[in-house]
Amino acid sequence: xxxxxxxxxxxxxxxxxxxxxxxxxxxxxxxxxxxxxxxxxxxxxxxxxxxxxxxxxxxxxxxxxxxxxxxxxxxxxxxxxxxxxxxxxxxxxxxxxxxxxxxxxxxxxxxxxxxxxxxxxxxxxxxxxxxxxxxxxxxxxxxxxxxxxxxxxxxxxxxxxxxxxxxxxxxxxxxxxxxxxxxxxxxxxxxxxxxxxxxxxxxxxxxxxxxxxxxxxxxxxxxxxxxxxxxxxxxxxxxxxxxxxxxxxxxxxxxxxxxxxxxxxxxxxxxxxxxxxxxxxxxxxxxxxxxxxxxxxxxxxxxxxxxxxxxxxxxxxxxxx
Numbered sequence: 001x002x003x004x005x006x007x008x009x010x011x012x013x014x015x016x017x018x019x020x021x022x023x024x025x026x027x028x029x030x031x032x033x034x035x036x037x038x039x040x041x042x043x044x045x046x047x048x049x050x051x052x053x054x055x056x057x058x059x060x061x062x063x064x065x066x067x068x069x070x071x072x073x074x075x076x077x078x079x080x081x082x083x084x085x086x087x088x089x090x091x092x093x094x095x096x097x098x099x100x101x102x103x104x105x106x107x108x109x110x111x112x113x114x115x116x117x118x119x120x121x122x123x124x125x126x127x128x129x130x131x132x133x134x135x136x137x138x139x140x141x142x143x144x145x146x147x148x149x150x151x152x153x154x155x156x157x158x159x160x161x162x163x164x165x166x167x168x169x170x171x172x173x174x175x176x177x178x179x180x181x182x183x184x185x186x187x188x189x190x191x192x193x194x195x196x197x198x199x200x201x202x203x204x205x206x207x208x209x210x211x212x213x214x215x216x217x218x219x220x221x222x223x224x225x226x227x228x229x230x231x232x233x234x235x236x237x238x239x240x241x242x243x244x245x246x247x248x249x250x251x252x253x254x255x256x257x258x259x260x261x262x263x264x265x266x267x268x269x270x271x272x273x274x275x276x277x278x279x280x281x282x283x284x285x286x287x288x289x290x291x292x293x294x295x296x297x298x299x300x301x302x303x304x305x306x307x308x309x310x311x312x313x314x315x316x317x318x319x320x321x
Contacts, residue, residue, distance in 0.1 A: 003250055006037055006272045011255070016043040022051065026257055028069035030268055032076035037275040039080055049079045056085040065109035074116055083119045091115035091126045098128050108147035114155040121159025130158040137164035153193055170196035177202035178232070183213055187232045194236040209235035212244055221248045230266070237274070247273050 001009070013033035017023055024032060036046050053075035057066070066074050078088060095111035096104050107114065114135075118126050135154040139145065157167050174195035178188045184206070195202050212231040216222045222244055234244060250269035258265050 001276065003246060003273055006275050007250060007253060009037055009043075010034060010268075010272055012043045013037075013047065016047040017050075020047065020051065022054075024069055024072040027259065027264060028072045030258055030264070031069075031271075032072050034268055034271040034275075035073065035076035035080050037272070046079060050075045053078050053085050057088075060085070060089055065112045074112070077116060077120060081120050087126070088115055088119050091119055091128070094126065094128050095131075098132060106147055108151040111151075113148060114151040117152060117155035118159050121156050127158050127161075130161070131155050134158045134162070134164050134167070137168060149193075153197060156197060167196050170199070174200075174202035174205075177206050181206060181210075183228065184209055184232055187229050190229060191232050191236065194233060198236060200236045200238070205232075205236040208238070208240055211241055212239075215241045215244065219245060221245065230263075234270075239274075243273065 010030075010033050013036050014029050017029040017033060018026075023029065032050060036043075036050075039046055050072070054072055057071050057075060061067075061071075074088070075085075077083075078085065092111050092115040095107060095115055099107070104111075114131060115126075118128070118131060131154055134157050135150060138150055138154050138157075140150070157164075171192040175188050175192035178184045178191035184191060191202070191205070194200070195205060209228075209231055212222075212235055213228060219241070231244075239247075247266065247269045250272055251265045254265055254268060258268060
């Protein structure tokens with residue numbers, strides 16, 4: 001479908017979320033709707049399935065992760081990929097059963113992120129042991145460790161049956177390319193991880209990155225992307241200047257109810273533009289894009305709300321510098 005068709009579909013799914021009860025907050029509504037873009041079912045029927053899964057997750061997990069907006073997003077991803085809630089819960093429990101107390105505590109969100117990626121990425125089995133082996137191989141030094149990142153990448157690689165040694169070799173080769181360019185040097189590790197995940201040629205990705213970076217000088221619309229990390233990710237995913245301009249057009253066309261906090265508008269426009277791209281928005285890769293976008297938006301929203309509360313409290317008490 002075209003970008004216009006995808007956008008119309010997105011808005012129809014969003015309205016289906018907003019019309020019924022219970023419903024998530026607007027951020028989660030938009031991102032959950034984006035997760036369902038590849039399904040051709042009636043929007044109301046799809047959203048009803050999401051509500052059923054969200055209710056089941058709430059009943060079984062209570063206060064345990066995923067919670068809040070992310071719980072809706074997980075339910076939407078499971079609906080998109082026809083994953084029964086029982087399978088996800090079994091994978092989450094199996095992860096905790098396979099590790100000791102210390103490792104269990106180090107799993108991101110109690111193993112929820114890894115369980116989701118394993119279920120989405122592998123339709124037949126849930127390769128728990130393969131994930132744990134991959135996780136151990138990809139674990140960075142403690143001073144730059146991030147359980148959410150390691151679990152996400154390790155689960156997708158494990159679901160595809162990748163060899164840990166090959167993944168590490170692909171990362172190292174790609175990192176050398178990104179490290180050699182001063183414009184991308186700050187995103188060397190991100191570039192290496194993404195190239196290995198997508199099995200992208202780092203030299204071709206670098207050529208696209210350089211074109212995107214240069215386009216900021218001639219296309220005013222792209223100058224808002226002052227940080228280069230997004231261009232690195234897009235270049236590795238195979239997106240060029242025309243795609244970046246199309247994403248910017250979509251970003252501007254999104255309704256005003258989509259906030260700009262945390263880059264939500266750009267993330268949503270990216271999901272709309274790439275929906276259906278072979279090898280990019282399939283399965284776990286789509287889930288990764290959506291869950292990272294949601295987590296970022298939710299974090300920014302919480303931080304902003306906290307800042308507003310602190311400012312209001314300071315003003316009311318008359319405190320000064």
